[in-house]
Amino acid sequence: MTKIKEVVQVLEQYAPPAYQESYDNALLQVGDPNAIVTKVLVTLDCTLDVVQEAIDRGCNLIVAHHPVIFKPLKSLTGKTPVERVILKALQHQIAIFACHTNLDHVHNGVNAKLSQKLGLANTRILAPKTQLLTKLETYVPLEDTEKVLTALHQAGAGQIGEYSDCSFRVTGTGRFTPSTQASPHIGEPCQTEETIENKLEVIFPAFKQNQIMRALQQTHPYEEVAHYLVSLQNENQEVGAGMVGELEEPLETEAFVQHVKDSLQISTFRHTAWPQKPIKRVAVCGGAGSFLIRQAKAAGADVFLTADLKYHEFFESTEHMALVDVGHYESEVYTKELFYDILTKSFANFAVDLSSTHTNPVRHS
Structure with missing residues (x-):
């Protein structure tokens, strides 16, 4: 059985929320993240008719491109179209998730x-957007280099376009003197030590910094890990x-x-x-x-x-x-197919339906 939060995790891994615009509200907007998914309905917009379609089809999760909630709600009485959508979804225990400008980017x-x-x-x-990449520089004993690099790559570092596991290394001599309170991996307290190390450099998406640093700290043998984090101005060709x-x-x-x-x-x-x-x-x-x-x-x-x-x-x-x-609808309506492809490739234990509700409010005569 799959929980709603697991579906959200897959979609947010595909289109990280860190890439959404500041005005946007791409997230799980309605519903219990721990509820079990019965069936998913994918749509461009989440309207009352779409919620009714989800009810009729037995879907308890709606995945939409456009968020139904853009501005903070001061009440939930059903006086606006947005409030009526939310109330109907809540009454029928239907969750609503939006993946918007992060999926655009x-x-x-x-x-x-x-x-x-x-x-x-x-x-x-x-x-391409800039200021989305960070470079990590760190120093690792020769015999621990591959272990540390593997952990960094698994945490999300070193992906450049169609190339993975990208890094740079140069070998040099590290020099340090541990204090009396230190427990050095190499050398003895109060004695200056020199050892051959690799200087490693990897690039990663800035929003992954916490997981990258956890991987470094967990696999690096040194008590104090020397490192530098540099925010890059480079264009991210993937975003x-x-x-x-x-x-x-x-x-x-x-x-x-x-x-x-x-x-x-x-x-x-x-x-x-x-x-x-x-x-x-x-x-x-x-x-x-x-x-x-x-x-x-x-x-x-x-x-x-x-x-x-x-x-x-x-x-x-x-x-x-x-x-x-x-037209706005016409240029984005096939996002439904994108959602469908992502979810059907990731999950096999529940059905995913393309919404047949025509949500375009614009008419031509």
Whole structure:
């Protein structure tokens, strides 16, 4: 039997909460984390109709992309749509979990799914985030090097893109004098000692610092572990906003328009004038992505496809890059499939259903 908190753990390992925006509220919002999962319903939005669908299907956990609770609640009387959703979920013992901008920001998240739908290859993060990485430097006796490195890697250090167990070492001489109160692993109190050590360097996501340091302290043989932690300015190529990639073959305008409609199963979308050339490189951002127009231009995109563009933002297109607004719902609805894939690959003892409730509040006439 699987508890709700175990499902949450898998999703948060895939999209760490540390990567969400400061305004966001991605977490278990409603329900008992220790309750046993019966069935999961995955959705883009959690509305009253979605809660009713969960009831009808026997699901006691709803996994949504958009949080139902964004602002603090001062009461829970059912006077607002959000309160009514929460009350109905509580009455039927249904938990609600949201995985939002943290899932937007990971390289295999929302924008990867959108890129996949559009058939983009050679994809990369459009605007990688900085200040998310930390470097650890420490000094280890030669005979303990592999033990310490293994522990650090298992704790999450040394992953760089598609390469794991990455580290750097250089051998040198360590020198120290233990006090009378010390219990040195090497040498004797009050006697200066020199020993051959490896200086180790590994990089890790900053939010994993506590577990990395526990691994170091638990496996390092020294009573006092010399180490340095350095916050890096490097871009983290695995975390950031948007994505850019290339179509398998360049498409003329008419063919590209039809490709977008077929790929996203939409009948219409807003756009600026098309560039006078075949379309090959496409930048995307699921949801509101106007803040990435400059980065899309810098990436050499022929088209930037996103949602929620305002009238004046359309003027930021150029003769070389068109702006496309497919709609917020339309750009993110396939996140349901992403949730489904993650959960069905991780758990085999309960069913996962794709919500069939159409939650898009926007209508076109």
